[in-house]
Amino acid sequence: xxxxxxxxxxxxxxxxxxxxxxxxxxxxxxxxxxxxxxxxxxxxxxxxxxxxxxxxxxxxxxxxxxxxxxxxxxxxxxxxxxxxxxxxxxxxxxxxxxxxxxxxxxxxxxxxxxxxxxxxxxxxxxxxxxxxxxxxxxxxxxxxxxxxxxxxxxxxxxxxxxxxxxxxxxxxxx
Amino acid sequence: xxxxxxxxxxxxxxxxxxxxxxxxxxxxxxxxxxxxxxxxxxxxxxxxxxxxxxxxxxxxxxxxxxxxxxxxxxxxxxxxxxxxxxxxxxxxxxxxxxxxxxxxxxxxxxxxxxxxxxxxxxxxxxxxxxxxxxxxxxxxxxxxxxxxxxxxxxxxxxxxxxxxxxxxxxxxxxxxxxxxxxxxxxxxxxxxxxxxxxxxxxxxxxxxxxxxxxxxxxxxxxxxxxxxxxxxxxxxxxxxxxxxxxxxxxxxxxxxxxxxxxxxxxxxxxxxxxxxxxxxxxxxxxxxxxxxxxxxxxxxxxxxxxx
Numbered sequence: 366x367x368x369x370x371x372x373x374x375x376x377x378x379x380x381x382x383x384x385x386x387x388x389x390x391x392x393x394x395x396x397x398x399x400x401x402x403x404x405x406x407x408x409x410x411x412x413x414x415x416x417x418x419x420x421x422x423x424x425x426x427x428x429x430x431x432x433x434x435x436x437x438x439x440x441x442x443x444x445x446x447x448x449x450x451x452x453x454x455x456x457x458x459x460x461x462x463x464x465x466x467x468x469x470x471x472x473x474x475x476x477x478x479x480x481x482x483x484x485x486x487x488x489x490x491x492x493x494x495x496x497x498x499x500x501x502x503x504x505x506x507x508x509x510x511x512x513x514x515x516x517x518x519x520x521x522x523x524x525x526x527x528x529x530x531x532x533x534x535x536x537x538x539x
Numbered sequence: 540x541x542x543x544x545x546x547x548x549x550x551x552x553x554x555x556x557x558x559x560x561x562x563x564x565x566x567x568x569x570x571x572x573x574x575x576x577x578x579x580x581x582x583x584x585x586x587x588x589x590x591x592x593x594x595x596x597x598x599x600x601x602x603x604x605x606x607x608x609x610x611x612x613x614x615x616x617x618x619x620x621x622x623x624x625x626x627x628x629x630x631x632x633x634x635x636x637x638x639x640x641x642x643x644x645x646x647x648x649x650x651x652x653x654x655x656x657x658x659x660x661x662x663x664x665x666x667x668x669x670x671x672x673x674x675x676x677x678x679x680x681x682x683x684x685x686x687x688x689x690x691x692x693x694x695x696x697x698x699x700x701x702x703x704x705x706x707x708x709x710x711x712x713x714x715x716x717x718x719x720x721x722x723x724x725x726x727x728x729x730x731x732x733x734x735x736x737x738x739x740x741x742x743x744x745x746x747x748x749x750x751x752x753x754x755x756x757x758x759x760x761x762x763x764x765x766x767x768x769x770x771x772x773x774x775x776x777x778x779x780x781x782x783x784x785x786x787x788x789x790x791x792x793x794x795x796x797x798x799x800x801x802x803x804x805x806x807x808x809x810x811x812x813x814x815x816x817x818x819x820x821x822x823x824x825x826x827x828x829x830x831x832x833x834x835x836x837x838x839x840x841x842x843x844x845x846x
Contacts, residue, residue, distance in 0.1 A: 397589075397596035399668045427554075427561045434565070440589040442670040442677055442706070442713055445578050446568030453561040461554060493674045496573045499720055499741050501673035 377527040380421055384526055388413050389433065397440055405504045407512035410437060411485045414452055415478060416519055418459030419466050430456035443489075444496060451488040455481045475516035482509035579706065586708045597668060659772050661811035662686060664694075667711060676719040676741065678702075682810055683710045691770060693811045699776035699799035700724060700764060701808050712810075716802050717777065718743050726777050727765035731755050734765050737778060737796060745778050747794035752785050756794055772814060776800075 392413040400406050410433055417425035434449030441448065458481045459466075466477045486506055494500065551557070572578045662682060670677040682688045684707050692704045694714050702722065706713040715722050720741035727734050733754065737745045750756060760780040766773030778796035785792050 394592060394596050397593050397671075399597055399600050400671075404673050423550075427557050431561050431565070435568075435585065436589055439582055439585040440593055441672050442679075443672040443674070444569055445572040445582060446565040450562060450565035450569065453558065453565060457554060457558045492569060496569075497721075498674035505673055 376529075377524060378529050380424070380527055382424065385417055385421070385424060388417070388523055389429075393433065393436060396437065404501065405507035405511065407508040407515065408482075408485055409512075411452060411455060411482060412512045412515065412519065413523070415455050415459045415481050416516075416523060418456040419463045419474075419478070420523075422460035422463045425456065426460065427453045427456050444492065447489050447492045450492065451485040454488060455485050458484065471517040471520060474520075475513045478516055479509065479513045482512050485509065582706070583708055586711075590708065590710060659811055661695075661809045664712075664808055664810050666806060666808060670713060675721070676716040676739065677705070678714050678716065679711050680714055680808060680810070681711060683708050683712050685710060688712045688810055689813065692813060693771045693775075694808050695775055695811060696800045696806060696808045698801060699778075700771065701800045701802055703770070704810065714808070717798055717800075718745060718802055724771065724777055725765045725767045726762040727773075728756065729761045729763055730757075731760075734767065737762060740795075743798075743802075744781075745796040745798060747780070747796060748791065750792050750794060752787065752790060752792045754792055754794075756780055756783055756792065758783060761799075762796060769816065770814060772811070 389410070392409040395409040414425065414430050414433060418430070430452040431449045434447075434452040435445070437448040437452075438445050459478075462477065462481075466474050469477065483506065486509065490500060490505070552560075568578070664680040664682040667679045667681050670679055680694070688704055688707055690704055690707050694701045694704060700717055702714045702716040702719070704712050705715040716739070717724055717737070718739040718741065720739055722739045723736050725734070726737045726747075733750070733756075735747050735750055737747050740746050747756070747762070758780055762777045762779070764771040764773055764775045764777055776799045778798050780794055781797050782795040783792060784794075
């Protein structure tokens with residue numbers, strides 16, 4: 366469990382591993398929705414992976430990111446390894462910046478996360494350009510911006526199960 | 540350094556070591572997949588896990604669509620039925636005569652000693668969804684290895700060529716559309732009989748390349764498959780020329796075409812069966828031909844001379 370300066374004023378319960386797994390599965394499902402015509406939607410799986418890598422760097426590491434990336438590659442009909450590479454890099458960044466990021470309030474956390482989320486499509490664009498593909502348009506880079514705006518909401522939703530009931534008494538002032 | 544105490548907390552390998560391991564693994568996968576195309580089996584195995592998830596994710600959209608179908612009004616269906624009946628009657632004269640013409644054509648070909656025309660057979664498939672990959676133009680259809688679909692089969696719809704099966708999974712298959720950047724179809728211009736190859740541009744259009752600037756191509760020219768690739772049967776409509784740019788500073792004309800088939804629509808398509816290979820003439824098909832040629836007197840003479 367990580368404590369932080371202001372982003373969560375209350376002490377949180379420890380995270381449950383099955384909840385992490387469920388949130389990742391839900392993000393994968395969201396990614397698989399038939400949204401091919403509108404490319405500006407956020408990459409939910411990348412967002413949730415980065416969130417957990419910032420919150421729980423010991424539990425969500427690069428191995429999990431690699432597996433999620435391979436699953437996305439197969440589902441996406443892209444090159445095998447392009448999502449995996451992007452997710453591994455983003456999760457490495459999230460994990461190594463986690464102690465710094467958690468000191469900031471949510472809006473500034475989102476600003477810290479933006480480059481990590483931008484890294485995901487940029488790595489894929491680089492890989493596909495080297496493999497002979499064509500730049501799919503600037504709308505493709507809109508997703509990370511949307512995902513950044515969603516960071517505070519996501520933090521609230523994914524930390525809900527860790528909130529404990531508020532019952533102050535003289536012995537437990539928190 | 541060698542007198543370092545053992546760590547209190549086991550934290551596994553250093554993050555940087557892990558990162559380099561996974562990045563190396565991902566790069567290796569990328570290279571093997573892009574250059575050698577050797578990972579199709581891995582992909583097929585993994586698709587057994589992702590395919591159910593994908594179907595689950597498409598369930599809401601499908602159910603909304605089918606609910607919409609359910610509430611289509613009766614009058615709409617009646618109108619459509621009437622329209623289709625009329626279209627069928629209008630086409631009936633041509634279709635009925637086609638059978639007779641085909642029979643006559645076959646008879647004449649037999650008389651001339653030309654090989655009989657090949658017939659197109661296939662199975663109808665439903666388009667499930669567009670592949671999410673934004674770099675390519677692919678669709679996924681609901682026929683796979685279970686239905687004897689193999690990579691390379693041509694796919695058409697009621698108006699023309701849609702694309703070609705490029706990847707087969709147990710229950711679904713990926714079709715690369717003719718508008719994909721890497722897809723090429725050998726075609727023939729109906730009006731002039733000129734043969735060429737049409738390439739996808741990746742933006743929904745096609746380009747007819749490597750025709751000289753003074754080539755006889757006009758707007759509205761129809762392109763059909765030439766059948767020279769041994770994959771598509773000859774005569775399927777592919778595209779119509781919409782714009783011809785002739786610039787004297789280039790040796791080739793830039794000719795843009797629009798696909799005739801509903802390439803970007805969601806509808807039903809037909810996966811054609813594999814085209815039977817065109818048999819070579821008997822003397823060309825014999826495996827020991829070169830050996831025999833060497834034994835011929837002139838070849839023997841040449842060999843002696845060289846010795």
